[in-house]
Amino acid sequence: MVDNSATTVSCATTVSCTTAIPCTTTISYKRRVWRRFRTHRRGMFGLAMIVVLVGVAMTAPLIAGNVPILCHYQGAWQAPGVVDCLRRFPILDRVIPPSYPFSKAGFDAKEALSEDDFSLWPPVAYGPSETTRVSLAGPSKRHWLGTDEVGRDVFSRMVHGTVVSVQVGIVSMGIAGVLGIFFGAIAGYFGRWVDAVVSRVIEIVICFPDFFLILTVMVWLEPNITNVMVVIGLTRWTGIARYTRGEFLRLKEMDFVVAARANGAGAARIVLRHLLPNALAPILVTISFGVAQAILIEAGLSWLGFGVQPPAPSWGNLLRSAYDHYRDAPHLVYPPCIAIFLAVLAHNLVGDSLRDAIDPRVHATGKVKV
């Protein structure tokens, strides 16, 4: 095969092959973008933070929780922490049974397990809703970030609050992405009256100040995380739609699309094989900025009391309760603030670097070599 010999010997030219092509292993568009992205330090920093954030959200009960990760209880090995962790995912919660008796309401694993029983606890052995007697305490070895007004561990609440932010980011932008790409695609591809109608709808939606629109809607709906995610998704799709439309308008005039039409390719083939794959990278950039926005909106809603309802933790309502006790325990304000700031920053950095990485003009100027 060409690929094997190619690394050492330059490609042997066939008689009619005009120029030898560099015979390294073939590089797809995705890999080229990734190579360029990797050279952006800020982008990689943002990506690392997102990975940490998602990692924390996925393993929250193993980082902070009131049941042991692994223990020997009444003569049997159990892993209630792991079970809790897995049961938070859809489908898995139907497959894996809860670990008895740890999941029972009011069961206190710390008391039930004696000194002799082996038990491996999470680094912070407090659940997000578990109360202790010390309220508004400062940071300590037990409570890394202190406790709140009813004695709940703030670190534990922060970790479990991450889940909300990550969920909101993924689900609301998933909804917005599907809507935005769909409407942007039909507007850009079909043009004419379809474009006119979709564009007017987008303009109307944009006219509403979206935070207040969401706030108004949340007043009428039951304030829970599902509604927050759906409402954010239903109002934040316009940016994605406009971007998709623009990309489609640009791409559909390109020669390779004309070639596809000349071949008799149908609308579905042109959209799915030619337009969408080429538009996807720029759309991802807007989605990445959108995630940052969604996290901010959710925090704002929860802060105002229209988002995630206490005692369920979210960064927004943690900040709210910290704010209410600012005079007694000012240190409680910082963790949610910093977390929100970093999460938003991370997504913005990734969006920025991704935009540079997919732009072929950028690497011509910089040190970036592909």
Place this chain on the structure above:
Amino acid sequence: MIRVDTSIDTESLVRACDIKTYFTRSTGLLRSQEVVKAVDGVSLDIPEKRTVGLVGESGCGKTTLGRTILRLIPATSGSVVFDGADVFSADRSALRRMRRHMQLIFQDPVGSLNPRMTIGAIVAEPIVVHNIARGREIADRVAVLLERVGLRGEHQNRYPHEFSGGQRQRIGIARALASSPKFIVCDEPVSALDVSIQSQILNLLSDLREELGLSYLFIAHDLAVVRHFCDTVSVMYLGRIVESAPTDELFANPRHPYTQALLQSAPVPDPSRRGGKRILTGEVPSPIDPPTGCAFHPRCPFAKPECSISYPDLITRDGLSERHSVACHLADDKLTIT
């Protein structure tokens, strides 16, 4: 209507009749409509297994005409008969079947290949769309096609950016050949390439023409290329054909002042003939507001009052063969630009 008759020796495969392609665009606050007459009444005959050249300055409507014939741009009026069937009135499925036999090669070797698809997928597209082969057979056919245009069959899973301009043009040609067409519109296929590579691509196209019995509509602005490659040549100016003749005759005896100017301004590879005169002055007028009468009259050194009043018919003239037609009021005067 005047018909350019170039179909003496063989039957015509493509017969375009009085094609008009107008673009309208709304401008300004008051939504006044501007009409751009990109192609304004062109008739063209492309005989089977022959190559018709189409030359003219950029912006004269060559590309639009080529794409209108393939029904990639909707025509305002006129008709195209391809292989006995009307292209413009064909329904969706009939058009799809027709598309199998008429193809397009592009000028820009970068923009004509989807950067997200492998070469194999690009060349296979016509085969897949027209359901010509299935499964492993597709890859085999693609390999044969790639080898036919001088690339390697193994290159199938590479991406376009890994190839040079000439190689990408070969890939474009392989794609055009994939559905075994009869007619290919070559839209300036070599203008974007180095001279050394131009000749290779032209030789490839010419070999394919012999081998597969293809007909080409060869759009170009390089007269040397056209002379080398085409059987008949039509010269376009501002959306219309001003002169049409068999290649040798056109080059030996150009009768339209515009054709003469074009031929004289073409660079000659002879260092002793330095500093050719600049015959054509001024710019091509805007097709939004073309000059009245003969569109060339503002730039024509021989223009007479009648030239700005009526448009001359494209007909054969005294002393010319019947396949040589000229649209000029003064064509019978045998004027020549010197």
